[in-house]
Amino acid sequence: MLAGSTLWGLYWLPLRWLEQAGLGGLWALAVIYVGATATLGVLARRHWRDALAARGRLAGIALSAAVSGIAFGLGMIHGEVARVLILFYLSPVWAVLLGRVLLGERILRVTVPALVLALCGAVLMLFADAWRAGDGRGLDALLPADLLGLVAGLAFALTNVQLRAGRGLPEPLRNLATAVLAAPLAAAAALALGSPLSASPTALGVALLVGLVWMSGMISATQYGIARLPLQRSSVLLLFELIVGAVSAALLAGEALGPLELAGGACIVLAGLAVVWGRGRNA
Numbered sequence: 245m246l247a248g249s250t251l252w253g254l255y256w257l258p259l260r261w262l263e264q265a266g267l268g269g270l271w272a273l274a275v276i277y278v279g280a281t282a283t284l285g286v287l288a289r290r291h292w293r294d295a296l297a298a299r300g301r302l303a304g305i306a307l308s309a310a311v312s313g314i315a316f317g318l319g320m321i322h323g324e325v326a327r328v329l330i331l332f333y334l335s336p337v338w339a340v341l342l343g344r345v346l347l348g349e350r351i352l353r354v355t356v357p358a359l360v361l362a363l364c365g366a367v368l369m370l371f372a373d374a375w376r377a378g379d380g381r382g383l384d385a386l387l388p389a390d391l392l393g394l395v396a397g398l399a400f401a402l403t404n405v406q407l408r409a410g411r412g413l414p415e416p417l418r419n420l421a422t423a424v425l426a427a428p429l430a431a432a433a434a435l436a437l438g439s440p441l442s443a444s445p446t447a448l449g450v451a452l453l454v455g456l457v458w459m460s461g462m463i464s465a466t467q468y469g470i471a472r473l474p475l476q477r478s479s480v481l482l483l484f485e486l487i488v489g490a491v492s493a494a495l496l497a498g499e500a501l502g503p504l505e506l507a508g509g510a511c512i513v514l515a516g517l518a519v520v521w522g523r524g525r526n527a
Contacts, residue, residue, distance in 0.1 A: 245465070245466065245469030245470075245473060245478055245481040245482065245484075246481055246484055247461075247462075247465045248461075248462045248463075248464075248465030248466035248468075248469060249466070249481060249482055249483075249484040249485040249488065250484065250485075250488050251458060251461060251462035251465070252462055252466070252485045252488075252489075253329070253484065253485040253486070253487070253488025253489035253492065254488060254489070254492055255317075255320060255458070255462070256320040256321070256325045256489065256492075256493065257492070257496070258450070258451075258454045258458065259272060259273075259317060259320050259321050260320075260321060260497075261450070262443075262447055262450065262451055262454075263321050265443065265444065265446070265447040265450070266442065266443045266444060266447055267443035267444075267447040267448060267451055268321065269318060269321060269434070269439065270314070270318070270430045270431070270433050270434035270437070270439060271430070271431070271434050271439065271441050271443070272317075272321075272451050273313070273314055273317045273318070273426065273427075273430040274426075274427045274428075274430040274431040274434065275427075275448060275451035275452055275455065276317075276427075276451050276452075276454050276455035276458075276459055277313065277423055277426035277427035277430065277455055277459065278427045278452065278455060279451070279452040279453065279454065279455020279456035279457075279459065279460070280423040280426075280455040280456070280459035280460045280463065281420070281423050281424050281427060281455075282455070282456060283455070283456050283457075283460035284416070284419050284420040284423055284424075284460050284463065284464070285420055285424075287416045287419070287420070287460075287464075288414070288416035288417045288419070288420040290416075291414045291416060291417045294413060294414055294417055295417055298410065298413055298417075301406065301409070301410045301413070302410075302413070302417070302421045304406050305403055305406045305407060305410065305418065305421040305422060306421045306422070306424050306425035307425055308399045308400075308402040308403040308406065309399070309400075309403045309421065309422035309423070309425070309426070310425040310426040310429045310430075311395065311396075311399040311429075312395075312396045312397075312399035312400040312402075312403055313396075313422075313423070313426045314426055314429060314430050314433070315392045315393075315395040315396035315399065316328070316332060316392070316393070316396035316400075318389075318392050319332075319389045319390075319392035319393045319396060322388065322389045322392075323387060323388075323389020323390065323392065323393065324389070324493065324499045324501075325489045325490065325492070325493035325497070325499055326486070326489060326490035326493055326494075326499060326501050326505070326509070327369060327387075327389070327390060327393065327501070327505060328389055328390070328392065328393035328396075329393070329485060329486050329489045329490070330365075330369060330393075330486065330505075330508070330509040330512055330513070331366065331369060331370075331390055331393035331394050331397060331512070332393045332394075332396050332397040332400065333397065333483075333486065333512055333513060333516050334362055334366060334394065334397045334398075334512055334515075334516070335397040335398070335400045335401040335404070335516070336401070336479065336515075336516035336517075336519045336520050337355075337358060337359055337362045337401075337515055337516060337519055338397060338398050338401035338402075339401035339404050339405055339519075340352075340355050340519050341355075341359070342401055342402055342405045343405050343408070346405055346406075346409075347405060347408070347409060352519075352522045353522075354518050354519060354521075354522035355519060355522070357518075358515040358516075358518040358519045358522075359515070361511050361512075361514060361515040361518075362511065362512050362515035362516065364508075364511050365507075365508040365509065365510070365511025365512035365515065366394070366508065366512060367508070368504050368505070368507055368508030368511065369390070369504075369505055369508035369509065369512070370387075370390055370508075403422065415467065415468070415471060418467065419460075419463050419464055419467055422463055422467075423459070423460070423463060466482075469481065479516070479517065479520040480517070483513065483517075486509075486513070
């Protein structure tokens, strides 16, 4: 879990390097996920019969995971790392609500106050710049990268709910499902937006290597830990991603959060932990 969280927290480094090398945005993510799919596909090669039997569930996992992965990657490239990571961490709250709607799971007493706390934190995060400037802006103060972080967290929560419903599927197959659709979706979006694929062989090779080793490694490490650790412990360890991302971005990119962002981030993290610990005690 710590290894996976560290890799997710540092994921912005290769993404921004690729952006500077001329392979940015959607095309970088497409190539990275091609590499991840290749590695995870080899690991899941013995489970093709299971894949055919559960193709509907796996397709749902693949779609939501692809949206999450693409939105998260674009947020890392174009936004402030810590802000995107904190807004992404609203996912535990979304997962509880989606679990109620899709799986009929019981809403715990802690959920409603945690949701209010999380939303207050999100408001602080999203509108901090406008409030500091005192310009009275409303929804137009939202940054595209912030919205990408929110979308990534919501899609990640939907992926986790579907993974819980499909916990009987082989683990290598579930890992593959979280990566397999991201590359074609990212490439299709790039073509639809008229973005040509023009990058040096070095950049393409690095992106492929990031997918083959980095992306497949952090997916496998994180899912391995989640499947084998108590919910409370795995969720706390996942917070290491926030620490690594915030510290590395502050030291290497000069991205430091202000008091309002820190307060909002604390609200979101506390809300997520409250929901997770409530679910763990109930189980």
